[in-house]
Amino acid sequence: MDFGWSEKQLAFRHRARSAIRELLPADWYDVAVPKSYAHDDNVEFSRVFCSRLAELGLLVHHWPVEHGGAAGTDWEQFILAEEMKAVGEPRAGQYMNVNWIGPTLMKFGTAAQKDAYLSGIAAGSSVWCQGFSEPGAGTDLASLLTSAKEAEGGSYLINGSKIWTSYARKADFCFLAVRTGSSRKEISIFLVPMSLPGITVRGIPGLVKDGHLNEVFFTNVHVDGAALLGELHRGWDVIQYALQLERVGVPRYHVGLKILDSVMADLKAIGRADDKNIRARAGMIASKLEAARLLTYLVVDQRVKREPPSADANIARVSTVEAVIDLLDFILEFVPDALTGERPELEEYIRMSIPSGITAGTYELQLDLIASGALGLERK
């Protein structure tokens, strides 16, 4: 058992931090971070940032060599994710590209699809969005209604709408899940250029920052049959594969500890950091964030060892959500101007943490999966 980093891992983290310092503009924290990473400006910046990251060999470091990577380890991939999250995720939606869209294309894509898309992802020049959720299909994804029907010449006609689609306004492509048959699991995945006629995107104002919530409408959108990823009606296999690549989730505890540090500095400035009640609350939250860190590292360790997915991933997510919610309570109780424009970076953190129990599988779904996967409890 070992909870320390190897020299190689430390060197990689140092390399990632150095690259981030070099590549981010001077006003990144003051201007870009408060807008949040899905803002149109930041999505556009990601093309610049990720291209430079690719030149430094850090964008797809963990990918196989034949696809432009360096066959880096899972730990290195995760270290990179922690460092990116800690500075506001300058890769914007391209974190999805490198974590699961690219690897899923490697697994299910045709040679032509790999040629068409992987090089763009590896170069940091393409932006994707994920077209899964619909107004009536979120946690229950199999109930999605957007359809693709075979048309002339082997093409497909897509109609329907997707919702909560982050980055959609600036995305070049959509990793789109559509219904291709009448049974629940007859779903297929299409790789759809967002420039096609019939696609429109509408932003949805909300509690989270602009760019994260969009609605995408598909009205008689013609796609070539070559856009189908994997087998027709077998999209569920593709989705499952993609989701297990994301089983670790976003390292929210990592940025949470940084935010807690910053809040304590604020409280120091107004003479409240010596208040024992405040310090005790902060200490308790720090311990929860650290528990979340270790439970998440456990899942990375399992992935490194190529162990099958387990409920430990769900346990890690639950742990992270609970710690983040405690942190939100703490901030909003003791930092009065956190949501009134006085602390833009802190406000961005708060607003982006509001849906922490909803995104990437709801908190309740995680509890369901722990009950069945770790406790052996079945619902009647």
Added chain:
Amino acid sequence: MAMDFSLSIDEQLFISSVESLLSDHQELPQNSRSKAYYFDSQLQAELKNQGYLDAAIELGPVAGALLVMATARLSPIVEVGASALVRPMVIPKQPLESPIVLIDMAEPRRTYRFLPVAASALLVKGDDIEVMRVDPVQVEEVDSIQAYPYGKFVNPREIFSCRLVAGGASRLRQWWRVAIAAEMAGAADAAVDFTVQFAKEREVLGRPIGSFQAVQHRLSQCRQIANGMRWLTLRAAWSGEVKDANLAACYAQQQVGKLVFDLHQFNGAMGLTNEHLLHFWTYRLRALQNEVGGAYSAALDVADSLWSDVEESIRGANDLIFDVMS
């Protein structure tokens, strides 16, 4: 060195050997099922005589923590935290007969866990540590539902201790907290398993209570808490850092209220009886909840380690309070 959550070969062999020994001590004697606790003196002697209590010295503190967790899963009780983790990590070269009671001399009149069965005591006295042989004549056992033998000194003014270890109190508190966290991790793990099994068997309204989503969700939360306790404890044992010990104790002690309420809730009135066993773990958790100052004190110590001087602790925007580079 590289992040690896699997046990080493030596640790695997050790814990396998421990489990083999403990397998003979799973059951309570029939005449002890109605009691608040059952101290297994035979197991205590076997652990000592077969060298298990020295595992932390021979294999490292992770082995000591694993031993504490494993024994805390039993319904019978033994004293392992002080003997197999605190003693080896604080005074490894000084022999001290187990069972050992840990005492804070700032509160000599209070009751102490294991005092009625203890052979020796480690005492925190100001910044220092003292040791003493416990004379049973000095001790009065008290009744408690807190699943341990509890006692107090008949005349605290006459406590005579010796063998001063100057300046060792902070190290003792550190490993006391790791031992607490380890014991809580083991007890929580067993209590969750016990309750899940009960929830699978106990039927209400014609179906197992464990089939209700409301019950499942809270048991899932309890499982998450128990797992968090385990990993924070093992990290604290592995690193030997004060901050990690404080984090482990703080996390475990702050979660007791939620754990004990939920686990008892799903055992219903059966959980109120001594015969049902649940209390052996949940009221150990309750007992450990307030040791070394409890969660509040541990949290303040966590805060002191992170924000002792906030202005100085603020580093570049790209740095983190838990600097993973170090």
